[in-house]
Amino acid sequence: MAEEVKLFGGMWASLYSRRIEIALKMTGVQFEFIEEDLQNKSPLLLQYNSIHKKVPVLLHNGMPIAESLIILEYINETWPDNPILPRDPYDRAMARFWARFIDEKLIWVSWDAYRSKEEDQGKAIEEACKQLKALENELKEKEFFGGDTVGYLDIAAIMVASWFGVMQEVMKVELLTEENFPNLCQWVEKFVDCPIVKECLPHKEKMVEFIRVLLKDFLASR
């Protein structure tokens, strides 16, 4: 049966959309990428994700799925020949826990640390480092979060691989250092070097410039 897979995603800097691109490529699924201008969302996007009106949205044979972590689970279940989630229920639970941790806690405390005013920054950095340490300990000395190969949690952790490095340069605040987080830093190097990830991940310099422009008013006010 002919399969139709479309991915409505944000432009190159949109990391949540990159998660799905990486997962689809790893799974070997042919898909069409439709880039959305988030300042001018298409009627199709608004129809397929009428509640949140956000990207990414995966469209499989006309049926839409929204929310990046939910899409990753769908991909895992629909194309099971190259699973991205572990098979063992406990290992899966751990992967899901840490993915949610990244999205719901780590990113936010790190953002606080990057943008805090000088007087609050010490405490904010301490909190962010505490959370990064938890992730560092989870990785231990594994090659990837998924073990020998990139999996669901590695894909979810694209934020750590890309966003942290960019923010550090733009905001001139050191969080993810090799001294404090050797495992995570080594993981970042290996992750961004994977062929599929390299294809999908934006170049750091390009991201830095882009974010600098995006945050120019904020940076000017500091």
Next chain:
Amino acid sequence: MGEEVKLFRSWSSPFALRIVWALEIKGIEYEAVFEDLSNKSPLLLQYNPVHKKIPILVHNGRPIVESFVILEYIDETWKQAPLLPEDPYERAMARFWAKFCEDKVLISIWSAFIKQGKEQEEAMVAATENLKFLEKEMKGKKFFGGERIGYVDLTLGWLANLGSIFEEIVGLKIVDEEKFPLLYSWMQDFAEAPIIRDNWPPRDKMIVKFQALLDAAIASSSSSSSSSK
């Protein structure tokens, strides 16, 4: 093989209640460990060092935390009375609605309860918008899971109990029977379902607890507002 299942919970937590319901729906034997959240046990802190919260499921000595993660673990480990559908697309929809209930519905209704003045008005508007989406989703179904209680029902289940408690305390109609007939009738059906009904925390204790939370919120908001009148 001997199986050891423990659930760390509190008497009132709606998040822990989801796990109680799931375990009982599946007929899983477990030991409930009640925590005093003002004085967390060393075990709780050991099993959930990142968030230091309940619920925590401990299965043969291994902890799982976060209610959504625990529900999926239970469903994958004990296959009887499945909570999630089998079809991948329907599973994705269930996960989507559960996330919506948590991120949008719960937050807006909690704000409508705990905030005052303009913030409360705005929260009620948001809550109403969110409930409209749920009402639409309920069409043709008795429960979100279909004929049987499922994952989304367990996620939203707190509303079937706390909804009327909030309404009683602040005198606000959150789930209006006329505006949301399907949701309203879901709340009755869910609350009365045997396993659900048997596990509600005592209503009078809940009213005292949430009234106290509201009083504290009002006190802290009025002490922080300017007093130059």
